[in-house]
Amino acid sequence: MPELDSPQRHAPDPLMLTGFWYRALPADRVHRNQLHKAMLLEIPLVVGRDRVGRPFALRDACPHRGMPLHCGKFDGENVECPYHGWTFDAHNGQCQLIPSLTADQNLRVDRIYAGGYPCEEQDGFVWVYIPDPGPPGAGFTEPEEAPEPAPLIEKFSVSGKDKDKYKLAYLTADMPVSIDHGIIGLMDPAHGPFVHQAWWWRSRHSIHEKNKNFEPIPNGFRMSAHMPSSNSAPYKLLRLYAAADSITTTIDFTLPNLRRETIRAGKYWFSSLTTVTPITRNQCRIDVVAAWNLFRSLPFGSELLKFVFAKFVEQDRRTMELQSEGLKHNPHLMLIDDADRPAKWYFQLKAAHLEAKRTGAEMKHPMTGPVTLKWRS
Numbered sequence: 001m002p003e004l005d006s007p008q009r010h011a012p013d014p015l016m017l018t019g020f021w022y023r024a025l026p027a028d029r030v031h032r033n034q035l036h037k038a039m040l041l042e043i044p045l046v047v048g049r050d051r052v053g054r055p056f057a058l059r060d061a062c063p064h065r066g067m068p069l070h071c072g073k074f075d076g077e078n079v080e081c082p083y084h085g086w087t088f089d090a091h092n093g094q095c096q097l098i099p100s101l102t103a104d105q106n107l108r109v110d111r112i113y114a115g116g117y118p119c120e121e122q123d124g125f126v127w128v129y130i131p132d133p134g135p136p137g138a139g140f141t142e143p144e145e146a147p148e149p150a151p152l153i154e155k156f157s158v159s160g161k162d163k164d165k166y167k168l169a170y171l172t173a174d175m176p177v178s179i180d181h182g183i184i185g186l187m188d189p190a191h192g193p194f195v196h197q198a199w200w201w202r203s204r205h206s207i208h209e210k211n212k213n214f215e216p217i218p219n220g221f222r223m224s225a226h227m228p229s230s231n232s233a234p235y236k237l238l239r240l241y242a243a244a245d246s247i248t249t250t251i252d253f254t255l256p257n258l259r260r261e262t263i264r265a266g267k268y269w270f271s272s273l274t275t276v277t278p279i280t281r282n283q284c285r286i287d288v289v290a291a292w293n294l295f296r297s298l299p300f301g302s303e304l305l306k307f308v309f310a311k312f313v314e315q316d317r318r319t320m321e322l323q324s325e326g327l328k329h330n331p332h333l334m335l336i337d338d339a340d341r342p343a344k345w346y347f348q349l350k351a352a353h354l355e356a357k358r359t360g361a362e363m364k365h366p367m368t369g370p371v372t373l374k375w376r377s
Protein backbone atom coordinates (compact mmCIF):
# COMPACT_ATOMS: atom_id res chain seq x y z
CA MET A 1 0.00 0.00 0.00
CA PRO A 2 2.50 2.64 -1.12
CA GLU A 3 -0.11 5.43 -1.26
CA LEU A 4 -0.30 5.37 2.53
CA ASP A 5 3.02 7.15 2.58
CA SER A 6 2.12 9.83 0.05
CA PRO A 7 2.58 13.38 1.35
CA GLN A 8 -1.14 14.26 1.14
CA ARG A 9 -1.87 11.73 3.81
CA HIS A 10 0.31 13.65 6.21
CA ALA A 11 -0.96 17.11 5.25
CA PRO A 12 -2.58 18.70 8.30
CA ASP A 13 -6.37 18.66 8.26
CA PRO A 14 -7.78 22.19 8.60
CA LEU A 15 -10.85 20.79 10.39
CA MET A 16 -8.70 19.19 13.08
CA LEU A 17 -6.11 21.66 14.34
CA THR A 18 -3.65 19.86 16.58
CA GLY A 19 -1.31 21.40 19.13
CA PHE A 20 -4.17 22.92 21.17
CA TRP A 21 -6.23 22.26 24.29
CA TYR A 22 -9.83 21.14 23.79
CA ARG A 23 -12.74 20.71 26.18
CA ALA A 24 -13.48 16.98 26.50
CA LEU A 25 -16.26 16.61 29.09
CA PRO A 26 -17.99 18.69 31.76
CA ALA A 27 -16.10 18.08 35.01
CA ASP A 28 -19.28 17.14 36.91
CA ARG A 29 -19.81 14.21 34.52
CA VAL A 30 -16.40 12.68 35.22
CA HIS A 31 -16.51 10.62 38.38
CA ARG A 32 -13.77 9.22 40.55
CA ASN A 33 -12.71 5.63 39.86
CA GLN A 34 -14.86 5.46 36.71
CA LEU A 35 -14.04 5.34 33.03
CA HIS A 36 -15.87 7.56 30.51
CA LYS A 37 -15.82 7.69 26.73
CA ALA A 38 -15.10 10.92 24.88
CA MET A 39 -14.11 11.87 21.35
CA LEU A 40 -12.02 14.82 20.17
CA LEU A 41 -10.82 15.39 16.60
CA GLU A 42 -11.94 11.85 15.71
CA ILE A 43 -9.67 10.46 18.42
CA PRO A 44 -11.53 8.13 20.79
CA LEU A 45 -10.53 8.79 24.40
CA VAL A 46 -11.12 7.21 27.76
CA VAL A 47 -11.37 9.88 30.44
CA GLY A 48 -11.48 9.40 34.19
CA ARG A 49 -10.38 10.64 37.58
CA ASP A 50 -7.88 8.89 39.79
CA ARG A 51 -8.54 8.24 43.45
CA VAL A 52 -7.54 11.74 44.50
CA GLY A 53 -9.77 13.26 41.81
CA ARG A 54 -7.10 14.22 39.26
CA PRO A 55 -8.41 13.77 35.70
CA PHE A 56 -6.63 11.79 33.00
CA ALA A 57 -7.16 10.93 29.33
CA LEU A 58 -5.84 7.98 27.34
CA ARG A 59 -6.45 6.91 23.77
CA ASP A 60 -9.37 4.51 24.00
CA ALA A 61 -7.54 1.65 22.28
CA CYS A 62 -5.21 -0.83 23.90
CA PRO A 63 -1.77 -0.80 22.21
CA HIS A 64 -1.84 -4.61 22.17
CA ARG A 65 -4.83 -5.33 19.91
CA GLY A 66 -6.95 -2.21 20.03
CA MET A 67 -9.53 -3.17 22.65
CA PRO A 68 -11.40 -0.07 23.93
CA LEU A 69 -9.96 0.61 27.36
CA HIS A 70 -13.16 2.22 28.68
CA CYS A 71 -14.60 -1.33 28.86
CA GLY A 72 -11.79 -2.32 31.21
CA LYS A 73 -11.30 -2.09 34.94
CA PHE A 74 -9.96 0.88 36.86
CA ASP A 75 -8.70 0.71 40.44
CA GLY A 76 -8.17 4.45 40.86
CA GLU A 77 -4.60 4.25 39.58
CA ASN A 78 -4.21 1.81 36.69
CA VAL A 79 -6.49 0.87 33.79
CA GLU A 80 -6.72 -2.84 33.00
CA CYS A 81 -7.56 -3.92 29.44
CA PRO A 82 -10.52 -6.35 29.36
CA TYR A 83 -8.95 -8.58 26.65
CA HIS A 84 -5.60 -9.85 28.03
CA GLY A 85 -5.33 -7.86 31.23
CA TRP A 86 -2.44 -5.59 30.33
CA THR A 87 -2.52 -2.68 32.78
CA PHE A 88 -1.51 0.91 32.18
CA ASP A 89 -0.79 3.90 34.39
CA ALA A 90 -3.86 6.12 33.94
CA HIS A 91 -1.86 9.36 33.72
CA ASN A 92 1.03 8.60 31.40
CA GLY A 93 -0.25 5.35 29.87
CA GLN A 94 2.91 3.40 30.73
CA CYS A 95 2.37 -0.34 30.78
CA GLN A 96 2.69 -1.81 34.28
CA LEU A 97 1.91 -5.46 33.72
CA ILE A 98 1.47 -8.09 31.02
CA PRO A 99 -0.04 -11.06 32.86
CA SER A 100 0.86 -13.64 30.16
CA LEU A 101 4.62 -13.13 30.52
CA THR A 102 6.54 -15.89 32.27
CA ALA A 103 9.33 -15.18 34.74
CA ASP A 104 12.09 -15.88 32.16
CA GLN A 105 10.60 -13.70 29.40
CA ASN A 106 12.28 -10.34 29.42
CA LEU A 107 9.96 -8.14 27.29
CA ARG A 108 10.46 -4.53 28.50
CA VAL A 109 6.92 -3.86 29.69
CA ASP A 110 7.79 -0.30 30.76
CA ARG A 111 8.62 0.67 27.16
CA ILE A 112 5.01 0.12 26.08
CA TYR A 113 2.52 2.98 26.33
CA ALA A 114 -1.22 3.33 25.85
CA GLY A 115 -1.40 6.84 24.32
CA GLY A 116 -1.66 9.36 27.18
CA TYR A 117 -2.71 12.99 26.73
CA PRO A 118 -2.08 16.02 28.94
CA CYS A 119 -5.30 16.57 30.89
CA GLU A 120 -6.45 19.41 33.18
CA GLU A 121 -9.60 20.49 34.94
CA GLN A 122 -10.36 24.17 34.43
CA ASP A 123 -13.53 26.21 35.07
CA GLY A 124 -15.89 23.24 35.14
CA PHE A 125 -14.46 21.26 32.23
CA VAL A 126 -11.91 18.51 31.73
CA TRP A 127 -9.55 19.74 28.98
CA VAL A 128 -7.31 17.51 26.89
CA TYR A 129 -4.27 18.68 24.94
CA ILE A 130 -4.12 17.13 21.46
CA PRO A 131 -0.50 17.24 20.29
CA ASP A 132 0.59 17.38 16.68
CA PRO A 133 0.49 13.88 15.26
CA GLY A 134 3.48 12.21 16.79
CA PRO A 135 6.06 10.09 14.98
CA PRO A 136 5.08 6.56 14.01
CA GLY A 137 5.80 3.85 16.54
CA ALA A 138 2.62 4.34 18.56
CA GLY A 139 2.71 2.01 21.49
CA PHE A 140 6.23 3.07 22.44
CA THR A 141 5.79 6.81 22.84
CA GLU A 142 5.59 8.67 26.10
CA PRO A 143 2.92 11.40 26.27
CA GLU A 144 3.96 14.88 25.18
CA GLU A 145 3.91 17.80 27.60
CA ALA A 146 1.52 20.65 26.80
CA PRO A 147 3.43 23.87 26.08
CA GLU A 148 0.98 25.98 28.12
CA PRO A 149 -1.86 25.39 30.61
CA ALA A 150 -5.48 25.00 29.45
CA PRO A 151 -7.36 28.27 28.72
CA LEU A 152 -8.93 30.08 31.67
CA ILE A 153 -11.99 32.30 31.95
CA GLU A 154 -10.97 35.78 32.97
CA LYS A 155 -12.36 36.74 36.38
CA PHE A 156 -12.23 40.22 37.82
CA SER A 157 -13.05 39.94 41.53
CA VAL A 158 -10.46 37.48 42.68
CA SER A 159 -8.73 39.47 45.40
CA GLY A 160 -9.59 40.59 48.94
CA LYS A 161 -13.05 39.91 50.26
CA ASP A 162 -14.47 39.51 46.77
CA LYS A 163 -12.31 36.49 46.15
CA ASP A 164 -14.33 33.57 44.79
CA LYS A 165 -17.51 35.63 44.86
CA TYR A 166 -18.69 34.66 41.47
CA LYS A 167 -20.90 32.04 39.91
CA LEU A 168 -19.97 29.62 37.21
CA ALA A 169 -22.31 27.68 34.94
CA TYR A 170 -22.04 25.78 31.70
CA LEU A 171 -24.20 24.78 28.77
CA THR A 172 -23.33 22.20 26.17
CA ALA A 173 -24.98 21.23 22.87
CA ASP A 174 -24.08 18.83 20.06
CA MET A 175 -24.26 20.25 16.57
CA PRO A 176 -24.45 17.97 13.51
CA VAL A 177 -22.16 20.22 11.42
CA SER A 178 -18.40 20.56 10.95
CA ILE A 179 -16.47 22.78 13.34
CA ASP A 180 -16.19 25.41 10.59
CA HIS A 181 -19.97 25.86 10.38
CA GLY A 182 -20.17 25.78 14.17
CA ILE A 183 -17.60 28.55 14.51
CA ILE A 184 -18.78 30.83 11.74
CA GLY A 185 -22.31 30.44 13.11
CA LEU A 186 -21.00 31.57 16.47
CA MET A 187 -19.35 34.72 15.08
CA ASP A 188 -22.08 35.54 12.57
CA PRO A 189 -23.83 38.80 13.51
CA ALA A 190 -26.59 38.63 10.89
CA HIS A 191 -28.59 35.64 12.12
CA GLY A 192 -29.66 37.25 15.42
CA PRO A 193 -32.90 38.88 14.27
CA PHE A 194 -34.02 35.69 12.51
CA VAL A 195 -32.85 32.90 14.78
CA HIS A 196 -32.97 34.53 18.20
CA GLN A 197 -36.46 35.96 18.14
CA ALA A 198 -38.73 35.72 21.14
CA TRP A 199 -41.63 37.86 22.24
CA TRP A 200 -39.83 38.69 25.51
CA TRP A 201 -36.60 39.46 23.73
CA ARG A 202 -36.69 41.12 20.38
CA SER A 203 -38.47 40.92 17.07
CA ARG A 204 -36.98 41.09 13.62
CA HIS A 205 -38.24 44.68 13.44
CA SER A 206 -35.61 45.79 15.94
CA ILE A 207 -33.00 45.31 13.21
CA HIS A 208 -30.79 48.37 12.76
CA GLU A 209 -27.46 49.42 11.33
CA LYS A 210 -24.36 48.77 13.42
CA ASN A 211 -20.71 49.79 13.18
CA LYS A 212 -18.17 47.66 15.03
CA ASN A 213 -14.42 48.10 15.32
CA PHE A 214 -12.16 45.08 15.10
CA GLU A 215 -8.44 44.77 15.72
CA PRO A 216 -5.91 41.95 15.30
CA ILE A 217 -4.72 40.10 18.42
CA PRO A 218 -2.27 37.18 18.52
CA ASN A 219 -3.89 34.17 16.82
CA GLY A 220 -7.19 35.98 16.40
CA PHE A 221 -9.20 39.20 16.39
CA ARG A 222 -11.06 41.38 18.85
CA MET A 223 -14.26 43.32 18.62
CA SER A 224 -12.94 46.35 20.46
CA ALA A 225 -14.45 47.51 23.75
CA HIS A 226 -17.78 49.13 22.99
CA MET A 227 -21.22 49.61 24.43
CA PRO A 228 -23.14 46.38 23.84
CA SER A 229 -25.96 46.46 21.28
CA SER A 230 -29.13 47.71 22.87
CA ASN A 231 -30.81 44.49 21.71
CA SER A 232 -28.20 42.04 23.06
CA ALA A 233 -28.94 39.61 25.86
CA PRO A 234 -26.47 40.48 28.62
CA TYR A 235 -26.97 44.19 27.99
CA LYS A 236 -30.65 44.08 28.82
CA LEU A 237 -29.89 42.27 32.06
CA LEU A 238 -27.02 44.60 32.95
CA ARG A 239 -29.20 47.64 32.54
CA LEU A 240 -30.83 46.50 35.77
CA TYR A 241 -27.52 47.13 37.52
CA ALA A 242 -25.60 49.95 35.98
CA ALA A 243 -25.95 53.13 34.00
CA ALA A 244 -26.18 52.29 30.31
CA ASP A 245 -23.13 54.33 29.37
CA SER A 246 -20.86 52.58 31.90
CA ILE A 247 -21.33 49.18 30.26
CA THR A 248 -18.62 47.96 27.91
CA THR A 249 -18.12 44.65 26.19
CA THR A 250 -15.17 43.05 24.42
CA ILE A 251 -15.34 39.94 22.27
CA ASP A 252 -12.20 38.02 21.27
CA PHE A 253 -11.85 35.10 18.94
CA THR A 254 -8.64 33.09 18.95
CA LEU A 255 -7.60 29.87 17.26
CA PRO A 256 -8.45 27.13 17.35
CA ASN A 257 -11.98 27.68 18.70
CA LEU A 258 -12.11 30.16 21.58
CA ARG A 259 -14.64 32.99 21.89
CA ARG A 260 -14.30 35.13 24.98
CA GLU A 261 -16.86 37.75 25.84
CA THR A 262 -16.27 40.13 28.70
CA ILE A 263 -18.84 42.64 29.89
CA ARG A 264 -18.00 45.11 32.62
CA ALA A 265 -20.25 47.58 34.36
CA GLY A 266 -18.54 49.25 37.31
CA LYS A 267 -17.79 46.57 39.86
CA TYR A 268 -19.98 44.05 38.09
CA TRP A 269 -18.72 41.75 35.39
CA PHE A 270 -19.77 38.87 33.21
CA SER A 271 -17.20 36.74 31.46
CA SER A 272 -17.70 33.77 29.17
CA LEU A 273 -15.54 31.36 27.24
CA THR A 274 -17.34 29.53 24.45
CA THR A 275 -15.66 26.77 22.48
CA VAL A 276 -16.70 24.82 19.42
CA THR A 277 -14.96 21.47 19.51
CA PRO A 278 -14.46 19.16 16.54
CA ILE A 279 -15.77 15.71 17.47
CA THR A 280 -15.77 14.21 13.96
CA ARG A 281 -15.54 15.88 10.54
CA ASN A 282 -19.31 16.38 10.49
CA GLN A 283 -20.05 16.92 14.12
CA CYS A 284 -19.03 19.52 16.66
CA ARG A 285 -20.03 20.48 20.18
CA ILE A 286 -20.58 23.94 21.56
CA ASP A 287 -19.72 24.52 25.22
CA VAL A 288 -20.48 27.85 26.87
CA VAL A 289 -19.01 28.46 30.30
CA ALA A 290 -19.85 31.74 31.99
CA ALA A 291 -18.65 33.32 35.22
CA TRP A 292 -20.30 36.40 36.71
CA ASN A 293 -20.64 38.38 39.89
CA LEU A 294 -24.06 39.85 39.08
CA PHE A 295 -27.39 38.70 40.42
CA ARG A 296 -25.80 36.99 43.37
CA SER A 297 -28.11 38.89 45.69
CA LEU A 298 -31.11 38.80 43.39
CA PRO A 299 -33.28 35.71 43.82
CA PHE A 300 -33.61 33.87 40.49
CA GLY A 301 -31.00 36.15 38.91
CA SER A 302 -28.66 33.41 37.83
CA GLU A 303 -31.58 31.16 36.83
CA LEU A 304 -32.75 33.94 34.56
CA LEU A 305 -29.31 34.22 33.00
CA LYS A 306 -29.08 30.47 32.49
CA PHE A 307 -32.58 30.41 31.00
CA VAL A 308 -31.70 33.11 28.48
CA PHE A 309 -28.45 31.40 27.46
CA ALA A 310 -30.06 27.98 27.22
CA LYS A 311 -32.68 29.46 24.86
CA PHE A 312 -29.98 31.01 22.68
CA VAL A 313 -27.91 27.85 22.46
CA GLU A 314 -31.00 25.75 21.67
CA GLN A 315 -32.00 28.16 18.89
CA ASP A 316 -28.49 27.88 17.40
CA ARG A 317 -28.50 24.09 17.76
CA ARG A 318 -31.87 23.76 16.05
CA THR A 319 -30.70 26.05 13.23
CA MET A 320 -27.56 23.99 12.64
CA GLU A 321 -29.59 20.79 12.68
CA LEU A 322 -31.67 22.20 9.82
CA GLN A 323 -28.57 23.56 8.09
CA SER A 324 -27.00 20.10 8.12
CA GLU A 325 -29.90 18.91 5.92
CA GLY A 326 -29.01 21.55 3.37
CA LEU A 327 -25.30 20.75 3.55
CA LYS A 328 -25.75 17.03 2.85
CA HIS A 329 -25.35 17.35 -0.89
CA ASN A 330 -22.42 19.81 -0.94
CA PRO A 331 -24.12 22.97 -2.15
CA HIS A 332 -22.05 25.96 -3.29
CA LEU A 333 -21.75 28.50 -0.47
CA MET A 334 -20.62 32.11 -0.18
CA LEU A 335 -19.40 34.61 2.39
CA ILE A 336 -20.33 38.28 1.95
CA ASP A 337 -18.89 41.56 3.24
CA ASP A 338 -19.16 42.92 5.88
CA ALA A 339 -21.37 40.56 7.85
CA ASP A 340 -19.28 37.49 7.00
CA ARG A 341 -15.90 39.19 7.27
CA PRO A 342 -15.17 37.63 10.70
CA ALA A 343 -15.79 34.22 9.09
CA LYS A 344 -13.31 35.11 6.34
CA TRP A 345 -10.75 36.10 8.98
CA TYR A 346 -11.28 32.75 10.70
CA PHE A 347 -10.43 30.84 7.51
CA GLN A 348 -7.46 33.14 6.82
CA LEU A 349 -6.17 32.71 10.37
CA LYS A 350 -6.30 28.94 10.05
CA ALA A 351 -4.51 29.03 6.71
CA ALA A 352 -1.83 31.37 8.14
CA HIS A 353 -1.41 29.17 11.21
CA LEU A 354 -0.95 26.01 9.11
CA GLU A 355 1.41 27.79 6.75
CA ALA A 356 3.55 29.01 9.67
CA LYS A 357 3.66 25.48 11.01
CA ARG A 358 4.66 24.09 7.66
CA THR A 359 7.46 26.57 7.08
CA GLY A 360 8.54 27.18 10.67
CA ALA A 361 8.28 30.92 10.02
CA GLU A 362 6.31 33.32 12.21
CA MET A 363 2.57 33.39 11.56
CA LYS A 364 1.51 36.13 9.14
CA HIS A 365 -1.64 37.70 10.57
CA PRO A 366 -4.34 38.24 7.93
CA MET A 367 -5.30 41.63 9.45
CA THR A 368 -2.80 44.46 9.19
CA GLY A 369 -4.62 46.87 11.53
CA PRO A 370 -7.98 47.96 12.92
CA VAL A 371 -11.04 47.58 10.68
CA THR A 372 -14.58 48.91 11.03
CA LEU A 373 -17.34 46.62 9.80
CA LYS A 374 -20.93 47.65 9.10
CA TRP A 375 -24.02 45.52 8.99
CA ARG A 376 -27.69 45.53 9.94
CA SER A 377 -28.82 43.22 12.72
Ligand code: FES
Binds near residue numbers: 062067
Ligand atom coordinates in the same frame (compact mmCIF):
# COMPACT_ATOMS: atom_id res chain seq x y z
S1 FES B 1 -5.95 -6.10 23.58
FE1 FES B 1 -5.54 -5.18 25.43
S2 FES B 1 -4.42 -6.63 26.52
FE2 FES B 1 -4.67 -7.50 24.59
Ligand SMILES: [Fe+2]
Binds near residue numbers: 186191195196312316
Ligand atom coordinates in the same frame (compact mmCIF):
# COMPACT_ATOMS: atom_id res chain seq x y z
FE1 LIG C 1 -26.67 32.43 17.60
